[in-house]
Amino acid sequence: MRQLPIIVASLLLASPCAAQKAGPSLSPQSPPATQPPSATIMAEPVAVMMGACDANNDAQVTRVELTACVARSFVMFDTANRGMVGYIVFADWAERWLGDRNALPSPFEVDSNGDNQITLAELQTQFSKTFDRFDRDKNETLVRAELLTLDISRGIGGGRDRPSRRGEPRAP
Numbered sequence: 001m002r003q004l005p006i007i008v009a010s011l012l013l014a015s016p017c018a019a020q021k022a023g024p025s026l027s028p029q030s031p032p033a034t035q036p037p038s039a040t041i042m043a044e045p046v047a048v049m050m051g052a053c054d055a056n057n058d059a060q061v062t063r064v065e066l067t068a069c070v071a072r073s074f075v076m077f078d079t080a081n082r083g084m085v086g087y088i089v090f091a092d093w094a095e096r097w098l099g100d101r102n103a104l105p106s107p108f109e110v111d112s113n114g115d116n117q118i119t120l121a122e123l124q125t126q127f128s129k130t131f132d133r134f135d136r137d138k139n140e141t142l143v144r145a146e147l148l149t150l151d152i153s154r155g156i157g158g159g160r161d162r163p164s165r166r167g168e169p170r171a172p
């Protein structure tokens with residue numbers, strides 16, 4: 001209960017401020033004072049990982065850097081050195097590298113031969129496809145802008161589809 005006065009104080013601080021700025025002439029485009037502005041630029045979990053694969057700190061990720069990075073990430077979890085991991089270990093990998101056990105790509109997507117094992121080759125193939133998807137200008141290098149996604153579904157229409165890549169037309 002000792003924290004309650006702090007929360008109340010925060011609310012009291014926020015409300016008069018918003019009221020003074022907006023007043024009765026609140027624009028219809030302005031979000032309600034209690035909600036943060038809609039985020040329209042975001043990054044998929046896999047893009048967050050790929051951005052972190054920039055080995056020489058030039059804020060760009062080449063295919064060579066990505067391949068080496070994926071291999072390093074895999075070896076960390078292939079502790080028995082089998083060259084493959086099961087779905088549970090893959091979820092551990094996803095939690096570490098993608099930030100969530102259920103983040104995409106799913107093990108079902110990566111396990112292309114359906115033997116319930118993820119090999120490094122299967123993981124590399126998946127990342128290579130993802131690299132191709134992000135590399136809009138096909139120069140074998142991902143710049144930060146290519147790793148970002150414009151989420152049109154927020155605020156406009158509220159669509160449930162996967163967010164569109166920036167600059168690409170939205171799939172029907």
Ligand SMILES: [Ca+2]
Pocket residue numbers: 111112113114115116117118119122
């Ligand atoms: Ca497999």
Ligand SMILES: [Ca+2]
Pocket residue numbers: 135136137138139140141142143146
């Ligand atoms: Ca590129």
